[in-house]
Amino acid sequence: MYQFVTGPLLWLSFSVFLIGVIFHIVQYIKGLDWKQDRVAYTQHIPFGLKGALRSVLFWLFPYGTRSWRNNPVFTCFIFVFHIGLVITPIFLQAHNLILRERWGFSLFTISDFYADILTLAVIVSAVFLIIRRIALEHVRFITSAYDYLLIAISAAPFITGMLAYHQVSNYRFWIVAHVLSGEIMLIAIPFTKLSHFVLFFMSRAQIGMDFGIKRGGMKKNLSW
Amino acid sequence: MPEGKLCNKKPVETLGELQALLADKSGKQYYEEMKNLDVDHEALWETIRKTCRSRMKTWLKICSHCGLCAESCFLYLANNRDPKQVPSYKIQSTLGEIIRRKGKVDNDFMRMVMDTAWSKCTNCNRCAMYCPFGIDTGVMNGYLRGLCFSQGFVPWEMKIGAGMHRIYQAQMDVTSEDWVDSCQWMVEENEEEWPGLEIPIDKEGTDIMYTVNAREPKHYPEDIAEAAILFHIAGENWTVPSVGWEETSLAMFAGDWAACKLQVDTIYAAMKRLSPKKMVVTECGHAYRATVIEGPYWAGYETGEPPVESFHYVEWVADALESGKLKLDPSKKIKEPVTYQDSCNYIRNGGLSDHARIIMSHIAEDFREMKPCREHNFCCGGGGGFNGIGKYRKERNIALTVKRDQILATGAKFVIAPCHNCWDAIRDMEEIYKIGIRWSFLKPLLLKMVIVPEHLKA
Numbered sequence: 001m002y003q004f005v006t007g008p009l010l011w012l013s014f015s016v017f018l019i020g021v022i023f024h025i026v027q028y029i030k031g032l033d034w035k036q037d038r039v040a041y042t043q044h045i046p047f048g049l050k051g052a053l054r055s056v057l058f059w060l061f062p063y064g065t066r067s068w069r070n071n072p073v074f075t076c077f078i079f080v081f082h083i084g085l086v087i088t089p090i091f092l093q094a095h096n097l098i099l100r101e102r103w104g105f106s107l108f109t110i111s112d113f114y115a116d117i118l119t120l121a122v123i124v125s126a127v128f129l130i131i132r133r134i135a136l137e138h139v140r141f142i143t144s145a146y147d148y149l150l151i152a153i154s155a156a157p158f159i160t161g162m163l164a165y166h167q168v169s170n171y172r173f174w175i176v177a178h179v180l181s182g183e184i185m186l187i188a189i190p191f192t193k194l195s196h197f198v199l200f201f202m203s204r205a206q207i208g209m210d211f212g213i214k215r216g217g218m219k220k221n222l223s224w
Numbered sequence: 225m226p227e228g229k230l231c232n233k234k235p236v237e238t239l240g241e242l243q244a245l246l247a248d249k250s251g252k253q254y255y256e257e258m259k260n261l262d263v264d265h266e267a268l269w270e271t272i273r274k275t276c277r278s279r280m281k282t283w284l285k286i287c288s289h290c291g292l293c294a295e296s297c298f299l300y301l302a303n304n305r306d307p308k309q310v311p312s313y314k315i316q317s318t319l320g321e322i323i324r325r326k327g328k329v330d331n332d333f334m335r336m337v338m339d340t341a342w343s344k345c346t347n348c349n350r351c352a353m354y355c356p357f358g359i360d361t362g363v364m365n366g367y368l369r370g371l372c373f374s375q376g377f378v379p380w381e382m383k384i385g386a387g388m389h390r391i392y393q394a395q396m397d398v399t400s401e402d403w404v405d406s407c408q409w410m411v412e413e414n415e416e417e418w419p420g421l422e423i424p425i426d427k428e429g430t431d432i433m434y435t436v437n438a439r440e441p442k443h444y445p446e447d448i449a450e451a452a453i454l455f456h457i458a459g460e461n462w463t464v465p466s467v468g469w470e471e472t473s474l475a476m477f478a479g480d481w482a483a484c485k486l487q488v489d490t491i492y493a494a495m496k497r498l499s500p501k502k503m504v505v506t507e508c509g510h511a512y513r514a515t516v517i518e519g520p521y522w523a524g525y526e527t528g529e530p531p532v533e534s535f536h537y538v539e540w541v542a543d544a545l546e547s548g549k550l551k552l553d554p555s556k557k558i559k560e561p562v563t564y565q566d567s568c569n570y571i572r573n574g575g576l577s578d579h580a581r582i583i584m585s586h587i588a589e590d591f592r593e594m595k596p597c598r599e600h601n602f603c604c605g606g607g608g609g610f611n612g613i614g615k616y617r618k619e620r621n622i623a624l625t626v627k628r629d630q631i632l633a634t635g636a637k638f639v640i641a642p643c644h645n646c647w648d649a650i651r652d653m654e655e656i657y658k659i660g661i662r663w664s665f666l667k668p669l670l671l672k673m674v675i676v677p678e679h680l681k682a
Contacts, residue, residue: 027278028278028279028282029278030278031277031278031279031281032277032278032279033277034521034526034528035521035524036275036277037277037279038518038521038522038528039528040520040521040526040527040528040529042526043526043527043528044527044528055358059356059358066353066354066596066600067292067296067353067354067355067356068356070295070354071292074290074292078290078356133289136291137305137307138291138294138300138305138307138310139289139290139291139294140307141307141308141310141313142289142291142307142310142312142313142316143289144289147288147289193285193286193287193288195285195286196286196288196357199282199285199286199357200286200356200357202282203279203282203283203286203357203358203359204357204358206279206358207352207358207360208358210360213528214517214528215349215517215572215573215574215575216571216572216573216574216575216576216599217575218575219574219575219576219578220575220576220577220578222353222575222599223598223599223600224353
């Protein structure tokens with residue numbers, strides 16, 4: 001089982017993830033229409049590019065925009081969650097050992113101590129996000145079971161990873177559960193709202209181009 | 225019955241149809257007929273398949289329901305933070321639902337959609353600035369209005385307004401002859417005080433072609449006179465077209481895209497006919513939005529720019545004050561505390577907030593910013609057609625409270641609002657809530673302060 005989930009199934013998961021992500025990018029760009037969207041995407045390129053970059057970068061920095069600053073606690077947890085979600089799996093020592101063993105190369109790694117901290121941070125942040133969805137009326141009202149499921153899918157690899165690494169009871173069970181939950185997340189990315197993994201950048205760039213080219217950006221930079 | 229006599233899927237295109245609607249006071253019969261209007265599912269779905277592209281599909285798909293758009297929405301704030309007023313909810317429960325059901329929605333649903341699209345959103349686009357993904361519910365709501373219009377579910381006043389544009393190429397029943405007569409009348413009324421004053425009509429090759437809101441010749445002709453006098457004092461070489469003089473678009477608020485195109489094509493034809501160096505729009509936000517920002521796309525211009533470089537009135541004023549074309553008497557500056565309404569259409573969506581501040585530095589001693597201000601300012605409460613729809617008057621009056629409180633918080637009793645919709649909303653706000661404020665366009669204020677060159681004096 002371990003050989004299967006870290007072999008063919010892992011290849012399949014990464015392939016689905018990669019092809020799915022590329023598909024979303026291509027579909028998004030192909031679906032842009034200057035006439036329908038009413039944005040002159042291919043004209044005024046310096047303004048479009050500047051608008052897109054400013055839009056992505058201001059929102060990529062914690063507290064970089066008024067909306068992030070208006071919601072300081074949420075912003076803190078959302079950034080911790082996403083930073084942990086991205087950095088931990090890529091730079092974990094155990095993952096890079098497997099990478100070298102199976103695919104012949106590895107990346108820079110972080111110590112297990114920091115990996116533990118990041119993992120705990122992701123789990124705590126996930127709990128916060130769930131509590132927030134329940135506690136705030138306007139968020140609860142628009143939240144569906146699907147939203148909770150996505151938090152679960154995102155946090156599961158970290159919970160199972162923590163349990164496997166610290167060899168709580170049945171190591172074999174938890175390591176397989178860990179790998180499977182990671183693969184579920186990779187496969188879920190192209191098929192669910194987790195596609196915001198890449199569509200965040202497409203959407204942010206697009207609205208940046210809209211404001212940058214058409215809605216006043218050629219007169220004055222919008223302050224996000 | 226599938227389609228009524230007054231309420232149907234066809235746009236108003238003839239004077240007879242228009243008059244029949246106008247005779248139906250408050251749209252009584254119109255709304256009664258709407259209760260039985262069939263939804264053409266095939267046409268609705270076909271329109272969506274052709275026009276709902278990756279931008280909007282992505283917005284609807286990746287909205288994570290984080291709720292950050294809530295506090296950005298003045299209607300959410302005005303309605304006691306009702307969760308049904310959260311932008312994400314409003315668009316997902318309407319456009320999102322129509323798409324999920326592939327257009328198979330019924331009459332009751334479409335009437336709910338109409339109510340949401342016109343009484344729960346003014347298309348101010350503020351939510352786009354607060355969403356981590358940049359989801360612009362205002363843009364989607366505009367699209368939704370287009371779907372509603374195509375199916376006949378549109379407020380009575382908007383149906384009439386779109387019809388006006390198709391028949392008159394103006395938002396009101398003002399003909400080209402009426403417009404020219406108004407200009408001549410304003411010259412006659414003022415030429416004694418301003419010798420040599422003129423309103424050149426259809427003059428070719430001028431520096432400025434000036435265009436206005438139909439409300440001015442119809443209800444506030446003195447605004448035309450004020451513009452003429454200021455251009456006269458500034459020494460501008462300017463003209464107005466006899467056809468293509470009106471640059472607003474109730475069709476944009478109605479979601480009648482074909483009428484939007486017709487309207488801007490008329491103005492752009494005037495630009496080409498008269499070849500001015502610049503076009504200047506009067507003190508109106510949605511006119512600037514429709515004619516300068518959105519208009520080129522309706523007209524099919526790939527550059528996204530009108531045929532002639534076009535400016536909002538605040539740009540002309542800022543330039544005239546900075547360059548000295550207009551000189552103001554410093555002793556006549558506004559001394560009392562005064563605030564400025566940053567309109568959604570030419571500030572947040574037009575980038576002109578600096579021009580407004582240049583003007584305020586010239587005309588006011590105690591300028592007090594609203595909080596928030598510039599592109600982050602809130603809608604006046606009456607935008608997107610909200611001011612003009614009787615069915616939603618109660619909702620509009622509630623919506624005014626956010627702006628009321630913003631104004632009161634500045635400590636100023638005087639509001640400068642160079643936009644017809646904002647001006648109307650603030651006037652109505654005072655009538656309803658009696659908070660003791662005054663409001664003004666720029667033109668009358670400038671005329672009180674401007675130093676008149678000797679050679680122009682009576």
